[in-house]
Amino acid sequence: MSRLLNRMALAAALFTTISLSAAEPLPSTGSATSPVINTTCPMCSKDINADKSPTVPLTIGEGAEAKHYRMAMCSESCCTDFKKDPAAALKPRFGKNAAGPKSDFK
Numbered sequence: 001m002s003r004l005l006n007r008m009a010l011a012a013a014l015f016t017t018i019s020l021s022a023a024e025p026l027p028s029t030g031s032a033t034s035p036v037i038n039t040t041c042p043m044c045s046k047d048i049n050a051d052k053s054p055t056v057p058l059t060i061g062e063g064a065e066a067k068h069y070r071m072a073m074c075s076e077s078c079c080t081d082f083k084k085d086p087a088a089a090l091k092p093r094f095g096k097n098a099a100g101p102k103s104d105f106k
Contacts, residue, residue, distance in 0.1 A: 057070055
């Protein structure tokens, strides 16, 4: 189950439109009602504490079908790096040319 959630987080970060602009500052922690969808930091693979770790809000889908989640990071520095440019931050670990398992997601 956690592996599925990690893959959903990866897909959300890399393949969906997420509004992250400098004009819209993001809070370090998401709503308490939004579930955390990962168990390890997507930036450096360290374990996270879902209750205390800084989080980035994610919205998957649009309109009435939108689902709201939080992606937890291991530290404020990982959270800040992710907020600057999510696709660029995750590309070395999860991009097309990264080492490791690949999915058939298109």
